[in-house]
Amino acid sequence: MNCHRVQNLLSSYLDQELSADERRRVRKHLFHCSSCARFFEELTLVKGSLENLEPPSTEEDILKKVHLYQKGKLLEQTFFWGKRLVLTAVWILLFLLTSFLLFPDSTPPDLAGETQYPGRTRPLSEERQEENINRPVLPFLPGIPVSR
Amino acid sequence: MLRTETLTLTHSPAERWNDFEEQVKTYEKALYHFAYRLTGDANDAQDLLQEALLKAYRSYHRFEPGTSFDRWMFQIIYRLFIDNYRKKRRRPFVSSLDEPHPHLEQEKTTEVPDYSNLPEDSALRRELGKTIQQALIRLPENFRAAVILCDIQGLSYEEISQVLRCSLGTVRSRIHRGRRLLRELLQPYFHGERRRKG
Numbered sequence: 001m002n003c004h005r006v007q008n009l010l011s012s013y014l015d016q017e018l019s020a021d022e023r024r025r026v027r028k029h030l031f032h033c034s035s036c037a038r039f040f041e042e043l044t045l046v047k048g049s050l051e052n053l054e055p056p057s058t059e060e061d062i063l064k065k066v067h068l069y070q071k072g073k074l075l076e077q078t079f080f081w082g083k084r085l086v087l088t089a090v091w092i093l094l095f096l097l098t099s100f101l102l103f104p105d106s107t108p109p110d111l112a113g114e115t116q117y118p119g120r121t122r123p124l125s126e127e128r129q130e131e132n133i134n135r136p137v138l139p140f141l142p143g144i145p146v147s148r
Numbered sequence: 149m150l151r152t153e154t155l156t157l158t159h160s161p162a163e164r165w166n167d168f169e170e171q172v173k174t175y176e177k178a179l180y181h182f183a184y185r186l187t188g189d190a191n192d193a194q195d196l197l198q199e200a201l202l203k204a205y206r207s208y209h210r211f212e213p214g215t216s217f218d219r220w221m222f223q224i225i226y227r228l229f230i231d232n233y234r235k236k237r238r239r240p241f242v243s244s245l246d247e248p249h250p251h252l253e254q255e256k257t258t259e260v261p262d263y264s265n266l267p268e269d270s271a272l273r274r275e276l277g278k279t280i281q282q283a284l285i286r287l288p289e290n291f292r293a294a295v296i297l298c299d300i301q302g303l304s305y306e307e308i309s310q311v312l313r314c315s316l317g318t319v320r321s322r323i324h325r326g327r328r329l330l331r332e333l334l335q336p337y338f339h340g341e342r343r344r345k346g
Contacts, residue, residue: 011324015298017305045338046330049280050299054273055181060194062180063172066201067165 283333291326
């Protein structure tokens with residue numbers, strides 16, 4: 001193993017992530033090569049410094065904040081849908097109210113006779129009956145086929 | 149998978165929250181530490197962790213009971229951090245002409261002081277923490293995350309590859325390159341330490 005190859009393996013060697021054979025070969029190289037040994041020592045110092053870092057402390061209760069936010073979000077969602085529901089109800093009510101104000105007589109004029117003669121159409125007056133009987137029948141025009 | 153879904157469907161929202169809260173409380177310190185080392189700032193770390201917890205709670209039904217909760221959270225924090233970082237990078241930088249230039253400011257803070265004459269150990273540790281954090285922040289994000297997960301959180305390469313969603317070879321390379329960069333950045337400090345000891 002040359003120095004370049006060994007130096008690339010030194011981090012894995014330090015973390016004990018090499019195979020038994022590779023470990024043995026790296027160890028053997030370090031025993032003989034002073035520059036690689038120094039490099040290894042420095043990597044060990046870096047790892048040691050990071051391992052000994054003091055964990056930061058926080059006074060903020062992050063979990064509580066998350067809980068409050070989550071609750072607020074839920075409330076907001078409920079309020080959002082509740083608001084929509086109320087708005088829809090108001091619109092329907094307004095529509096009905098406007099219809100009632102614009103058309104106060106709820107019975108349509110065509111059906112006015114229905115109240116007097118339920119279940120059938122209003123009979124024609126005698127004059128109209130007479131008129132219907134005496135109406136001339138139009139002759140068929142020649143050349144125009146009669147559709148069935 | 150089916151078993152997980154059946155289990156979570158029977159949970160009421162209150163039960164679900166209690167379950168989630170219990171899990172978070174167990175790993176809260178480690179999660180905050182990870183977020184803090186990634187961002188390098190207490191406020192940013194709090195925001196990142198808060199956002200990650202919200203996201204995790206919303207998709208808590210997808211978490212498989214019996215698997216590692218902290219690894220799952222590390223994954224969410226890392227993804228969020230990368231997304232936020234990309235957004236920040238895309239946003240144009242606007243600042244006042246009176247403010248000092250951010251790059252110059254950063255350059256100023258990366259100067260490594262000599263601690264050889266400091267008498268108090270606690271102060272020295274605090275300063276050392278700051279120096280290492282400044283060096284960490286200068287690493288590319290994917291190297292930084294791999295190094296933090298390995299050296300601070302103590303995860304194995306296999307676990308890191310699952311959190312960062314990359315191959316074992318990539319993890320190996322990121323950790324090594326990250327440590328090499330840190331070694332270069334912390335060189336003045338290490339020399340100071342040697343002189344102090346010697």
